[in-house]
Amino acid sequence: MTQDELKKIGCSSIEDLIAEDFGEVGTPERDAFELSCDAFIIGERLKLERQKAGMTQEELAQKIGTKKSFISRVENGRTDIQLSTLSRIFGGLGKRVAVTLL
Numbered sequence: 001m002t003q004d005e006l007k008k009i010g011c012s013s014i015e016d017l018i019a020e021d022f023g024e025v026g027t028p029e030r031d032a033f034e035l036s037c038d039a040f041i042i043g044e045r046l047k048l049e050r051q052k053a054g055m056t057q058e059e060l061a062q063k064i065g066t067k068k069s070f071i072s073r074v075e076n077g078r079t080d081i082q083l084s085t086l087s088r089i090f091g092g093l094g095k096r097v098a099v100t101l102l
Helices: 003-008 014-022 028-052 057-064 068-075 083-092
Strands: none
Touching: 014 028, 028 068, 028 083, 057 068, 057 083, 068 083
């Protein structure tokens, strides 16, 4: 179906719904939303890779010299994290971090 056909039956695109709730791209509210999405995605990926490695949060924390609570905060998207720290965490799992600028 086309966008027009979807609108005729009352459907909205995800972009329209996000803009309605968080504002247009470039607004402070939208920027905050997108940062929280990025933090969520990074946290979920970390959790997946840690689980695939068969490690607990405690084991990963000990391996890289931090606390379990920090690993938990990262996995739950509840902390800002520097790229160097993120790289160290994934390095503890035998993974590398690659950054793509869009």
